Amino acid sequence: xxxxxxxxxxxxxxxxxxxxxxxxxxxxxxxxxxxxxxxxxxxxxxxxxxxxxxxxxxxxxxxxxxxxxxxxxxxxxxxxxxxxxxxxxxxxxxxxxxxxxxxxxxxxxxxxxxxxxxxxxxxxxxxxxxxxxxxxxxxxxxxxxxxxxxxxxxxxxxxxxxxxxxxxxxxxxxxxxxxxxxxxxxxxxxxxxxxxxxxxxxxxxxxxxxxxxxxxxxx
Amino acid sequence: xxxxxxxxxxxxxxxxxxxxxxxxxxxxxxxxxxxxxxxxxxxxxxxxxxxxxxxxxxxxxxxxxxxxxxxxxxxxxxxxxxxxxxxxxxxxxxxxxxxxxxxxxxxxxxxx
Numbered sequence: 001x002x003x004x005x006x007x008x009x010x011x012x013x014x015x016x017x018x019x020x021x022x023x024x025x026x027x028x029x030x031x032x033x034x035x036x037x038x039x040x041x042x043x044x045x046x047x048x049x050x051x052x053x054x055x056x057x058x059x060x061x062x063x064x065x066x067x068x069x070x071x072x073x074x075x076x077x078x079x080x081x082x083x084x085x086x087x088x089x090x091x092x093x094x095x096x097x098x099x100x101x102x103x104x105x106x107x108x109x110x111x112x113x114x115x116x117x118x119x120x121x122x123x124x125x126x127x128x129x130x131x132x133x134x135x136x137x138x139x140x141x142x143x144x145x146x147x148x149x150x151x152x153x154x155x156x157x158x159x160x161x162x163x164x165x166x167x168x169x170x171x172x173x174x175x176x177x178x179x180x181x182x183x184x185x186x187x188x189x190x191x192x193x194x195x196x197x198x199x200x201x202x203x204x205x206x207x208x209x210x211x212x213x214x215x216x217x218x219x
Numbered sequence: 220x221x222x223x224x225x226x227x228x229x230x231x232x233x234x235x236x237x238x239x240x241x242x243x244x245x246x247x248x249x250x251x252x253x254x255x256x257x258x259x260x261x262x263x264x265x266x267x268x269x270x271x272x273x274x275x276x277x278x279x280x281x282x283x284x285x286x287x288x289x290x291x292x293x294x295x296x297x298x299x300x301x302x303x304x305x306x307x308x309x310x311x312x313x314x315x316x317x318x319x320x321x322x323x324x325x326x327x328x329x330x331x
Contacts, residue, residue: 052297071297078298085294087239098235098299138298 002063002076002144003027004175006049010057011041019045019055020199026175026192028144031167033186034179035204035215036196042179043082045196046147049177050079062144070145078138082150084130088123092133099141107169108136111162127154135163139170146170148178152185164189183207183216232299233309240310243292244285248314251277252321259325274318278311285310 009022018041026032036042047053049060051069060067062076070077086095092114096102109115113129114136122130131154139146151167152160160182167176167189180186187193187207194201197213210216227234255270262269286293296306 050297051302052294069302072300072302074300079294081291081294083291085291085298087243087292087295089242141298 002175003061004049004070004077004145005059005061006045007059007061008057009045009048009055009059011044011048011053011055017199019048019196022199022201024049024177024194024201026145026177028173028175029171030175030177030192031171031190032175032177032192032194033190034177034194034196034201035181035183035186035210036179037215038181040196041199042196043149045201046079046149046177046179047081050077050147052079075142075144077145077147078141078143079147080134080138080149080151082153084134086122086134086137088121090122091120092118092122092137095133095137099137101137101140104140107166108140111136113159113162128156128159131155132159132163136166139166143174145175145177148176150180151178152180152182160185183210232301236296236299236301236306237309237313239295240306241313243289244281244310245314245317247284248277248281248310249317251280252314252318255318256321256325259322260329263329270322274314278314281310282307 004026006022006024009019010017011019022045024032034042034045044053048055048058049070051060051067051071054068060070062070062073067073071079096105101108111132113132117125117129117133122133125133131151135148135151151163155163164185170176178186178190193204195204195210195213195215197215202213204210204213207216251273255266255273258266258269258273293303293306301309
């Protein structure tokens with residue numbers, strides 16, 4: 001089984017410590033939700049795991065082997081950044097060929113949003129549909145892990161409802177790590193939850209702990 | 220034939236990346252090549268030093284512009300398994316091949 005272990009992650013910007021001594025383990029079947037206040041380093045942590053950002057110190061192990069750039073290992077990881085990543089002139093039909101999604105077409109084409117827009121350029125799609133195309137493309141692309149930075153932002157509630165079964169279906173064979181501010185949605189879709197508090201990653205079991213870490217106010 | 224098809228399949232990620240990098244970036248670098256052609260036609264072999272520096276400026280301009288304005292697209296290439304250095308190497312490599320072909324043909328046509 002392909003395991004992903006992130007350990008001793010440290011990150012500082014301009015002398016300010018953002019992440020310190022982070023430890024996170026993920027295995028196929030896990031859906032890990034990372035919560036935290038704005039600017040606490042959630043996106044940076046995902047980028048460090050993916051390999052596109054170098055921390056002050058980090059240790060990322062994939063199958064027990066240390067790696068600086070996890071994305072360079074074939075089919076190890078996919079990352080969906082919050083601001084999108086695909087060129088405007090690409091279409092979903094192009095992405096099917098690029099990321100070899102042909103074997104998953106029967107599941108993907110059930111979605112009206114993808115079926116009716118598969119030949120439309122991504123740049124011409126609405127923010128929500130564009131996000132959905134990006135998420136589903138990389139969710140279904142071959143990989144052991146998928147990192148999703150704010151997957152539910154830009155999505156209407158009905159699109160979030162349509163996306164969740166796909167995340168759960170893919171988690172049967174992949175490990176999924178996601179961050180988002182819609183904590184109730186994150187809580188319902190994940191089976192492991194952590195909160196980034198004062199640079200440290202704390203595992204949480206109850207929503208009341210989120211209040212304790214200053215992430216929500218239940219009053 | 221089967222070996223060639225297998226090789227093409229294994230190079231698929233590279234070919235895809237080069238295709239989109241050409242459209243996004245390399246095509247703009249050709250403007251610097253065309254300026255070099257203009258110099259070459261006017262001054263022939265005396266222009267080599269100028270062409271060399273024009274191409275260096277072109278690479279710097281293209282890579283910096285790409286990094287600043289299309290930074291988020293780097294994640295597309297990262298998801299295909301390529302880091303920044305490999306992407307830069309592909310951009311420069313493909314442009315060097317194109318520039319070499321263009322100037323080899325020009326040498327045959329322009330120089331006696």
